Amino acid sequence: MVSADFFERAGGEQTFRSLVQRFYDGVALDPVLRPLYPEEELEAAADRLALFLIQYWGGPTTYSQSRGHPRLRMRHAPFVIGAAERDAWLRHMREALxxxxxxxxxxxxxxxxxxxAAESMRNSHT
Incomplete structure (x- = not known):
């Protein structure tokens, strides 16, 4: 976890919400990533990611209060994440950032x- 000072310098909650919204705008159209998200999950996934990043970068701990420990690898284990998924995820994050x-x-x-984080979520060598 990072300090609250960094969170404020980054622009606070709005910065991380904007980052995630722009990221998911790309995911929604991505042929590699889109199949990983059922339609009803896009908005919920975006909210979870925003809350996680807000907490990680020094903001309120709403994510842990509502979901417990992040356990990122465990939460992503049901999905096949190989190099193509990692690279697509990073491409959209880079554009959003x-x-x-x-x-x-x-x-x-x-x-x-x-x-x-993207590399650590890989669970397939495809």
Missing amino acids: DSLQLPEDVATPIWEYLRM
Whole structure:
């Protein structure tokens, strides 16, 4: 978890909600990622990701209060996540992050975390 100071420098909750919304705008049209989300899950998945990122980057702990420990690998285990899924996820995250035009000292650590998280979710070598 990161400090509240970073969260504020990043722009607070609105920054992370915007990041996630822009990310899911891409996911909704992506032939690799879209099949992983039933229609009724897109909005709920976006909310969960936003709450997780808000908490991780120093904001309110709403995610843990409502869902418990993140257990990201366990929560993603039912989905086949290989190189293609990782790369598509990162492509949409990169586009979403770039669209926010955050200062480099904010964008870089967020991107480094997202790259690490995407790789750690891989559970297939396809």
